[in-house]
Amino acid sequence: MRPGGPVPGGPQSKAKSFKPSLKRLLSRLAPEKFTVAVIVALVITSVVLNTLGPYLLGKATNLVFDGFVGKQLAPGLTKDQTVELLRDQGENTRADMLSAMNVIPGTGIDFEAVGHVLMLVLALYVAAAVFGWLQGYLLNIVINQTVKRLRDEVEQKLHRLPLRYFDTAPRGDVLSRVTNDVDNVSQSLQQTMSQLLVSVFSVIGILIMMFWISPLLALLALLTVPAAIVVTAQIAKRSKPHFVDQWRYTGEVNSSVEEAYTGHEIITAFGRGREVGEEFDKRNDKLYNASFKAQFISGLIMPAIMFLGNVNFVFIALVGGLRVATGNLSLGDVQAFIQYSRQFSQPLTQIGAMANLLQSGVASAERIFEILDAEEQSPDPVLENARPVDRGRVEFEAVSFGYDPETPVIERLSLVADPGHVVAIVGPTGAGKTTLVNLLMRFYELDAGTIAIDDVDITTITRDHLRSRIGMVLQDTWLFKGTIRENIAYGNPTASEADIQAAATAAYVDRFVHALPHGYDTIIDEEGGGVSAGEKQLITIARAFLAKPSILILDEATSSVDTRTESLVQHATAALRRDRTSFVIAHRLSTIRDADLIVVMDKGRIVEHGTHDRLLAERGPYYNLYNAQFAAVSD
Template structure:
């Protein structure tokens, strides 16, 4: 990896506070404000209908209880007369209770009235359920569209990040943020938003009904709210760091798996499987510990709130019974209130349970926001230079660059490559050869100096315009899952079948492709499975040729091919680089003997330049490199 700043999400990085991150996450729902307004309206209607249920069931209880008591009283008397008789007999408590009831002495239960009430309650619950399903359906649409926009934004952000970011960020951790963390945010929003809305409005509706029935009992029920808030806040405060660590270690585990998978052959060849396994076990144990602590601590919220609710229920039942006995409340009202008190604690319990998921989702959102907040590459010019850049003359003037400002890689380098010429860049490892072409591609921005193509500063044209005129073949080949034909056509999506075949023949892909089961329709995967390393390199060369660029960059492009294939590629490049400026980075000096200009670099500076014969005559750095390589071949 190149030296750089701290890796986002790496150990030691501090997560943002919960509230700003939650607020920022919820702001993502702003485009769905109309849908959210409809959802809230549906939730309110559904909650109101559900809230009316216990009150109406209390009415049904009163009808049953009044009928049962009325049947026990002597017929022919009014309720007032019966109450007076009870008081005369000294049964004041029974008289007080009877005075609050709607009884007719000698009359039993009015089952028709009870049936009407029950049917009304059933209708309310059915309508509430339909409204509840509808709000859940709309909320699912709103959240999925929001997460889709978030994924799009992250994907677009990745394309705007400079190469420096990917040099310093572990690939597995970045993938974990883009996949696992986004999925976790989606699941958290889907599971919490609906429940939180329903629970919030349910609490409000139940409070209104409880105060309507009995302000005294309502105040007793509210005693658990401060305690529940304090308990939830304290537990959530202690669980949040563990949720942050959970997703951080998830990224590290993904990094370990990704490294072990891509480097499986090397790990096996060097017998380092046990060491890699131990490293994975260590990170997996860290993930286990963080996940266990996060789930265990946050899992205390629900039992704590349920305990507070049960204690509160005891007090409500006791006081409510006394109020019925004194005639201040009916039995149905107390029953309804007890139902409300249980329903009141239930949404609080659900809110506590949702805090668990919300903490996890916000922790993932913070990791995603770190990518979205990362410094982007410098913007393209608003007005692009109108001068053509098709001839391919490249000029480096006093170029300086360093991955770390304290450690420059290239210092005040000047170089001119004329159109149609082949410029070979050689030198020891770390001399700055690959960095030079990376600067030409604007993968990195210069610290000083300018690079011009056809006398046009490359910073005055867009990166797409610049890179469309440059073909690049790297030492590390990259192929995507698809057919060989599709991989070649990647260099020019509008190319015809004839053009694809011509590029394949020029790069000698056609020489081996007919030996494959399906020819050009043979499927290869991301790692190039099914073809050899040299054949993969030939495919990437054909892809670059198909792009027909003004400038061709070959960065150790023949390092993975055999001697015969290397000779064929040299002949192909000799024909294809006509009228095209070519930069060739090579360690095999035998491949660049016919270069128009050979540039020898060392420690970021050009120490020699000239043709192959001239540099050998000077007996300098190139002479030493050539003889060392020639001697190695002889040995």
């Protein structure tokens, strides 16, 4: 009865474009804006100190080279006299180079001055490293806080999503978005944010120093920037769809594994292991191909930019050498510029290398935003004084509902259940029996009509208040890893030990629990390991009884219980149902003979209602169901 198409914002929704998603992801850093400002200041300071290093090392090189050349010149002459002498001898190139140098003929290297420069450079690099460590430490805090808020937001969002969303969204895919995609966003931010900040500010700082030393060489160095931008953009454009596919197929693989794990017994029983394995292989191959293409294509960015940088380095070295020979630049300036040119290409290369990580992180962020953007269930009303709903009178009036608007499941159904009465709902599969109680619990919203408890429309009270008054036991049991005592107390966390044992006794849990190694402290896992299917069901029944609800819903609750236990449970529920309205959905009609009202449903409508004896006497649909069931048993 549930639709199979995609829901708004579900896993099949269209991915958003890169820039809006990146902007939205970065906007989540807003609560940490003060710390981010401090991080930016630390990055700028660290970059400035690192950027000054090559310039000062160039000065040290000049001191060494000037001293070396000066030692080779004849003492007693000034630099100008030496230059004139070289020109008279026809050595104009050597004279031009010497004129740009700070030499004293006959004087060697000033090691003390060189030492001072080197110590200053060392101090700058140490300080830059300290500031870099501080910004990395603070950035780590900012990103972890941001991802923590994102994870909390996703968790809270899941609780606000209607059941319709989970009807159509594969559980494995949802789990992949909440776990794998959130972790990938965290890793992407951790690996890219710091490096991108450093790289961007390094490019700015290096450009300033390059233009300071030589505008001509700086313009040559800039020739690679447009080429690098074009190469990065084109490669990133081609890799992005593959990153989106990578994380979509990751969700499909997780979904396949989750289904195979939870249905392992059925798969084994029907010998479908090969088919399941083949289906997994197909999805795994799709994930492999998408991951390979994404990583391979994006991996081309770094070598492409390195190639452009190397070509640019050759031109800079050539032109720089000519400028030194003509006396327009000093050797130290060229050395510093070459260092800057290599450093200039390095952050560009790093930005290119970060592009694939950023693409992957944004692709995961898009999948998370799809959950956050999914349509939520209608908000609860804000009530100052909620009217009590303790008597348990339930009235369905002209209720209509359909999982798909074009395929109604229930049409204009009206029904009244008085306090203390047992209402049994029977009918063929797909008649709308479980849907009826799901509407009472407000798991779904009505298309038309009203449901009232004690004359209070359930849409006018909060869902928590409504569900706190309803105890529900489903055909599919759910237990969490913990003790039997903790699983029973889940129905009422404030219950005393006496209340827990009373509920366990009433549900006949106490009958078998003492045979277990640690009694009520026996640990059971999520699948209820260590206890039988019937015993698991008894624990869930005890949990519902402990909640002391005004309304009790048993949806095939005794289907997994043996005949003797079923008889014991029926005796227990008879006492616990006193002064409570009980809805019992049953296929085994022998279990609802004593119901105050039996409602027979078919195709979303009540086709007949009454007591067991009356309905048998009328020889209608209930009579046919009853005889068909017992005829099948006798056959």
